[in-house]
Amino acid sequence: MSAVTACTWGAGSNETEELLTLARKLSSDGGGEFVWAVVGPADAAALQETAGKHGVTRIDRIESAALESYGADAYVEALAAYCEQREPSKLLFSQTFDARTVAPRLAGRTNTPVVMNALDLASGDEGRLLVTASAFGGDTRAVYRVAGDRAIVCVMANAVAAEPAGTATTPAIERVDVTPAGDERVRVVEAARTEGPRLEDAQVIVAGGRGLGDAANFALVQQLAEALGGMAAASRPIVDDGWTDAAKQIGLTGKIVRPALYIAAGISGASQHMAGCAAAKTIVAINRDPDAAIFRYARYGIVGDCVELLPELTKQVGR
Ligand SMILES: Cc1cc2nc3c(=O)[nH]c(=O)nc-3n(C[C@H](O)[C@H](O)[C@H](O)COP(=O)(O)OP(=O)(O)OC[C@H]3O[C@@H](n4cnc5c(N)ncnc54)[C@H](O)[C@@H]3O)c2cc1C
Known part of the structure; x- marks a missing residue:
């Protein structure tokens, strides 16, 4: 049938x-x-x-x-x-x-x-x-x-x-x-933690990339995300470098999201990253390079230093 x-x-x-x-x-x-x-x-x-x-x-x-x-x-x-x-x-x-x-x-x-x-x-x-x-x-x-x-x-x-x-x-x-035997050849010994809200469901996401310059600056991404009632996320290189955990990675080999607002700070806009966020309703990009690929996807673009701009945006949201 x-x-x-x-x-x-x-x-x-x-x-x-x-x-x-x-x-x-x-x-x-x-x-x-x-x-x-x-x-x-x-x-x-x-x-x-x-x-x-x-x-x-x-x-x-x-x-x-x-x-x-x-x-x-x-x-x-x-x-x-x-x-x-x-x-x-x-x-x-x-x-x-x-x-x-x-x-x-x-x-x-x-x-x-x-x-x-x-x-x-x-x-x-x-x-x-x-x-x-x-x-x-x-x-x-x-x-x-x-x-x-x-x-x-x-x-x-x-x-x-x-x-x-x-x-x-x-x-x-x-x-x-059906009557499967149920004899598993491979068993999960330790499952990944899955509690808490999921990036896939978030309406607001603030993501940071290598342009943050330093692991400590990922806190700036988290602060803006928190001020906006959203969630923090990351590009793959900073996950690979241990600046944040793998559950926050957006992209082809990470999470695919569809938020109303996606703020990308210090992210170049590589296709593998965009595969995870291009469906966002509004993308706002902060990048020092006016020719960065991310600006082709962004509705609003800010050419500037994200390490300076993220705290400023957090301050403005809090007003
Ligand atoms: C098979 C495969 C799968 C992949 N999967 C993923 C994936 O799932 N997710 C993912 O993210 N990547 C993935 N990648 C990697 C991807 O190709 C890129 O290398 C990666 O997305 C780049 O991350 P980035 O933009 O943070 O870093 P970069 O490419 O280094 O870009 C940093 C950007 O920050 C800007 N910048 C620098 N300093 C500042 C500053 N002070 N203020 C503002 N801007 C600044 C620069 O102009 C630049 O545009 C994959 C690659 C492959 C081959």
Whole structure:
């Protein structure tokens, strides 16, 4: 059966709603029935509410004791069994850390083409799936035309803005029985800390780069972020140099964000950084070099020394 199936672990977060938005667009573009496959435990009422808001026609619950918590082997096995039973034609994942592990393995198991780093999906000639994806380390975008009827796609966070459907639905919930063994070959011994607000959800972000000149100056970024009620972030070199932690890195190999306001201080505007923040509504750049690439993306640009300007801006916000 032809179905566009968005797949998540549990009810998920903002990324789930983005994925459902994209899946709905593809299914109404001629992709077929719009299904949400949920692996592991989740609150049924919350699922139905989110699914209804996004116009999902059916929720497939993939449950088993071995899926109570995430394990790559069990999830791949369960999803391979699901694909055999339901034959989804397009299976979409949010490109989370877990999905990066599961999707390519599932593609191998089910002999299905897989596209990673997706930013948009459309139905092309003869119903062939067209996937726009970030390519060459974020330097460019490529459009892939997938041969055949089946595809697995991993969609990057914040690639699209989550939007509810015009008409709500009351989707049926169907249980899909799978029996994965649950013998994980690789186990997480220490998980990264994930408490607190997430950069991906922040509406205001102040990011610092190598132009800060010194690790101690990252405090200037944090002070302005705090004054604006936002969050601090960073470019990759200053994360690599230990000026701040890796959870704050924006870009292709960091977080992809879509805030209302993104202030970039001492950041050159390399494509790999911009891959993480170009979707911000308003970008304000502070850079000493009037020819810096960041000014091509910025709505407002300040040519000057960010070490002097950041405290001045913090002072002005506090007035
Ligand atoms: C595969 C790959 C993946 C990558 N992934 C990422 C990623 O996820 N995120 C990321 O950020 N990078 C990533 N990079 C690195 C990226 O290519 C750039 O090297 C990096 O973004 C540059 O960081 P920056 O702008 O802080 O530093 P720089 O390029 O050194 O730029 C510093 C800027 O600060 C300005 N400046 C200097 N002093 C001042 C001052 N006092 N006041 C104001 N401005 C000043 C300079 O004019 C310059 O424009 C990746 C690279 C590769 C190859």
